[in-house]
Amino acid sequence: MEIKIALAGNPNSGKTTLFNNLTGSRQRVGNWPGVTVEKKEGPLKGTNDVTIQDLPGIYSLSPYSLEEVVSRNYLVNEKPDAILNIIDGTNIERNLYLTTQLLELGIPVVVAVNMIDLVERNGDKIDLNRLSQELGCPVMAVSALKGKGTKEVVAKAIEVAKKHQVAPIPEIYDKTVMSALSKIESALQMQIDDSMVRWYSVKVFERDERIDEFLKLTDEKKAKIEPIIKKVEEILDDDAESIITSQRYDYIGTIVQHSVKKKGSKHELSVSDKIDKIVTNRILALPIFILVMYVVYTIAMGGTSISIGTIGTDWANDVLFGEIVPNFFGGILTSLQVNDVLYGLIMDGIIGGVGAVLGFVPQILVLFLLLSIMEDIGYMSRVAFIMDRIFRRFGLSGKSFIPMLVATGCGVPGIMASRTIEQDRDRKMTIMTTGFIPCGAKMPIIGLFAGAVFGGSSLVATSAFVIGIAAVIISGIILKKFKAFAGEPAPFVMELPAYHLPSAGNVLRATWERGWSFIKRAGTVILLSSIILWFLQGFGFTDGQFGMVEDNNTSLLANIGNAIAWIFAPIGWVGDMAWKATVATFTGLIAKEEVVNTFGVLYNFSEVSEEGNEIWTLIAQDFTPIAAYSFMIFNLLCAPCFAAMGAIRREMNNTKWTMAAIGYMCLFAYVSALIVYQLVGLAIGEVAFNFWTIVALALLIGVIYLLFRPGYKPKSEALDLKGMQTAK
Known part of the structure; x- marks a missing residue:
């Protein structure tokens, strides 16, 4: 007989960590509430008849948010054989509220007091026997992070499930x-x-x-x-x-x-509290966050001696995919005496395209590693708290930042995480803006232009993240003034977990999962598209004859790109690079990694020297700094990949809202790129005054007007204001 054991507890109590420990699963673990947004399950290691189910974190069975509804409905309607209630031993009083409700369900309950190592380190003592007597159910100590007591507690849960030991509801x-x-x-x-x-x-x-x-x-x-x-x-x-x-x-x-x-004085500040007095300070919090992100991007994507991600990427581009891999396959193909078409397909199409994407894996892995460490030690929870102060000023709920944090890895789970927001209008607005945050797939675009055009500038890489946040804030202000989004943002209450040293297992698992998703697409979607792109840019009509072309500016792909490139001329995509930039942008809808893959195929077609890969040099020749920055802004802010669009469709559950969300992102991206290219370019002398400069200025004035214009007021609120004015 199969036994189902549900893991239930407050957000951030360690459920997913325990789930991974018990099942060997690689579910994502994050040190902030809201990581698990739907029920997940897996078999208990070493068994075939015991299923462990990880439920979303909830504070009570009285549902206010969607994740609470998921957990409540499962426990009430599907009734697992036993509930393993994980509670945070360092904050036991708040966690026991849910416990008292779980005990009333008529389902056997075992309470696991988690983080017992932190409790002992603080000098506190929990009388597990007395607690068990008071609650009327087994209570055991565990440390999910260290694997201490996890086997024993799940064995007890299996035991009570078989015996159906449960206190009577009335008692x-x-x-x-x-x-x-x-x-x-x-x-x-x-x-x-x-x-x-x-x-x-x-x-x-x-x-x-x-x-x-x-x-x-x-x-x-x-x-x-x-x-x-x-x-x-x-x-x-x-x-x-x-x-x-x-x-x-x-x-x-x-x-x-x-x-x-408790050992310490009731009013004594913990180490975490003392750190928070600095990192969550009203004045210092935001500068500290920006400084932290600058350091992260410097290490991962900068051009300094400590930029280990860039050092790895330089080696991957110049040595691995610039010499070792091409020389190896080139030698094999030459010895096999393959024809020019097959040689070009493999060397310029597959190796050139896929290699251009995989060359950025070192930067991506270093960035994900640093973000995972920040999540695991608890700093990212503070970031959500910090951003709540800012977001609420502009009409967004602080809960909106949690999906955006998740989206730094991939936009799809980030969009899905928006379901934790109770109010429909706030949820829709979060879905429409989450795609502005640079995800892992967009990092190669940043790395490519930061390295090729801006000399590996850390400021350029950091600005990409800042632009994403700014786009969210500006959108929040503008959209909140429309009737569909008007109203007070949902209240945001979250737990700030205690700081702790990062777990190597959690950090490496999270880094690998994010990185593997990136690598896997290079071996599937990007490989296939590289072949298609190589064919389209390598063949065309010359003098009425179809065949391979010497100049890809006369290829089929160039003809397709030039047919629509005029749309992007106002934002600086001009000359021979216009169709290349246009094609790269559209292939980016398949997967954002495709942008760099497309450039890899197109520029590998050009003549290169025997010393190695000159793609970066060729890109720097085609793109001026302001045009490169315009391209980067548009591709960071425009419609996401097809997978993310599918997530938007599922979460919106409405075709019109889906199209509105994608259309808004594209419009916002184009307007932003136009303003930056025309006005900033004019200011620095790279762009001459022209008709589109006037349009950009008009759009800037329009954006400013939308930011400061009076917003829609619900009738009841308008009547109240009118009554107050009459009273005066």
Whole structure:
């Protein structure tokens, strides 16, 4: 018989870490809430009949957000054989709120007190036996990060699942909410005698409307519950939920008082608190974050002696794919005496195209490694807290930044993470703006132009991230002024986990998963497109005859590119590079890595010296600095890849909203690139004054107007303002 064990707990309590430990799975682990946004499952290592299920982090069974709905519905409707409730031992009081609700479900529960190593390091003591007695279920200590106690706790969960050991609902219920019911009964001036009726009443008071269970009740019990609900809504104005919440915490307080002994003074600051006084300071927080990102991009993509990512990429481009791989395959092909067409396909198409993308793997891996370390130590949670202050000023919820953090790896899970945002308008706006954040697939574009045109400047690489954040903020201000997005942003409450040393396993796993996704596409989508691109840019019509061309400016691909390149002439894509830039942009819709892959195929077709790869030199000859920056801005901000568009379609669940989101991104990217190219180019002397300069100036004025114009006010709010003015 298959046994299903659900991992349930608060966000950031260590569920996914424990899940990976128990199953060997490579699910993503992040040190901020909201990483798991849907139920995941895997078999327990060494077994075939035990399934471990990782549920989204929730604070209670009273659902406010979509991830809470996912967990609540699964636990209530599908009913696993046992619940393994993971609680953070360093913040036990808050975590036990969910525990008291889980114990009322009638499903066997085992409580795993996680991060016990941190508890011991702090000098605190938790009486597990007393805690077990108070809760009426097994309580065990674990350290999911170090694998301590994980085998024992899952064995206990399997044991109680087989025996179905669970405390009776009324017993647990009476301990937690009896006094709350007394207050409710007093307010309603009625007595509730039936314990199950009382229990279901409380579930309704807590916004936990178990419709299926409610329908199973007899008509007599329904008749008793329905007037209770109605009277509570009328008399207490939905305050019953607050009353029961308060009573739960009172009960939890007595448990903690009996079971937990804190070593430090109640008001003594922890090490994490002391660090946070600096890194989350209102004045210093943002400069520190920008400095941190500058250091990260310097190490990963800069042009300094500590830029190990660039050193690796230079070796990959100049030696590995510039000499070793071409010489190896060139020698084989020459010895086989293959014809020129096949030689060109393999050397210029496949090796040139795929190699141009894979050459950036060292930079990508170093960047992902540094971001994973920042996630694991807990700094990224602080970044979300910092950005909440900024985002809320501009009409965005701080929760919007969590999908954007996830999107630094890949836009698809970033877009999916937007489902954790409760309000529909905020969720839609987050989906429309998450694609502005540079994902891993866009990093080669940044690395290519930073290296080829800007001498490996760390500022150029860092500015790409800053541009993404600026695009989100500007979009937030503009969109919030329209009726579809108007209203206060959703409240953002999140836990700041304690800082800790990064786990090598978590960091390397996260780095590899992100990096492997990048490499895998190079061996599939990019390989196929390289072959197609090579054919289109290598063949064309010359003097009415179809065949290979010596100059790819006369190729089929050039003809296609030139037919639509005029669209991008105002943003600086002119001359022979115009069609190349246009084609690269459109192939980037397949996958953003395709942009660099396309340049690799197109410029490898040109004559190169025997010393090695001259693609960067050729790109620098074609692109002026301002044109290169314009190209980079447009490709960072425009419509994402097809996979991300599919994610937008799934999350929007509406064709019109999907098209609106993609259209907005393309329009915003074009306007931004036009303003930068025309006005900045004019200021630095690279662009002469022309008609499009006037258009760019008009668009800049238009953007400023949209930023500062009065926004839409809901009727109720408008009436309130009118009443206040009349009173004055």
